[in-house]
Amino acid sequence: MLTKNNSIVLSKLKYREYDLIVKCYTQNRGIVSYILRGVLKSKKSQTKTVYFQALSQLQIEENFKPNQSLHSIKEVKLNYIYKSLHTNIFKSAIVLFLSEILSNVLKEEEKNEDLYHFIEATLQYLDNEEHFANFHLLFLLKLTRYLGFQPENLNKNYDYFNLESGIFEASNNGIYSISGENLTLLKQLLGINFDALSTVKINAKQRQEFLNMLLFYFELHLSGFKKPKSLKVLNDVFH
Template sequence: MLQKTRGIALSYIRYRETSIIARIYTEEFGLQSYIVNSVRTARNKNNKIALFQPLTLLDMVVYNKPDRELHRLSEMKTSYPFQSLPFEVAKSTIAMFVTEMLNKVLKEEAGSPPLFKFLMDSVLFLEEAKTNYENFHIAFLLKLSFYLGFGPESAREFESQLRENSYPFLPDDEMETALNTMLRYPLGTPIKLARSARNELVDALVTYYHIHLDSLGEVKSLPVLREVLG
């Protein structure tokens, strides 16, 4: 049955000679995998494989069969062509890290329009932001944790949970203020953080996710993120 849905591209793997299997978080059906044929050929002049780069926003018509693990796409196009996110080193590094985390934490389940809206709005913010996005990944993970069911109500609660799990997180006043600001205010709210503090917060957040999600595993993009943004 053909159905329309919006989606956010997360990753893809090669499939046979010319096709891919794309993982896409959809508004209607949650996390889904789609076979996309003939996107890795010389004849594909439209460069459709670019539609499956990390965080690309998609409008899709899909064949949805609930009893299948792999689905097929009938039509697809980007709903918002990116002008900065794939081309600016800082933004593309953030996108790489965020996409890896989403691939790890989003599950194959029914669609969640509130979560999809949060993800889409966050991607649009990162794409359009000219300033005040250097802490985006930290604020994003803090806010995402509420949709996943384990968001901390305050910096003190965040610190307490880490220390209860033997992680020595001792934020100073500046870091505590930054955490509370990120928890309470929208993405892009100006926050001053030293490079060392930003690294410390990212490490603490990844550990916080490990505490709540046993299957998280190694976050391979973390060293690159530290190097580029810190």
């Protein structure tokens, strides 16, 4: 049955000689993988691959067949045309990093419109924003809400945060307790939205250390989570 589905591209993989498998997070079905047969066969057909850049926002007319792992696409068009996300080297590094994160953590083949709209809206914000060096930090922190391990926002006056339990604590309870600059930044980011990110002033070293802490937080709460390969590229670009 042909249906329309808004989609955000997470990854693509060459399959056999001329085919491409594209994994998307969709508004109506969660994770869906599509197979584009023969799309790499000629230069003319390869032009279609421009639609499937990382985190592109698409409207797909799909031939969805339940109980199949790969589905086909009849028509595709851009739902939102990025102005800078794929051309600005700094934003492109963020896109590469976040697409790898999302491809890793989003597994559900079921509808979650709140999560879809969060990803959709924040990417459009990034596309239009000039001050975005800390965007990925706040994105990951807010993403934890949809993944089920958002830091609790009570007792923010306490001097420690426990990465394992996800709560603020009055005392140091071992290797999972953080304090100092990472704690200060965590408290600051928990209290703001993206439009206030320009008020967060940190240097490259602080940004990198906080990101490493966030990724460790993901590792503790998501089985099988691994640091993305694109992390080095991201750190190099923002160093």
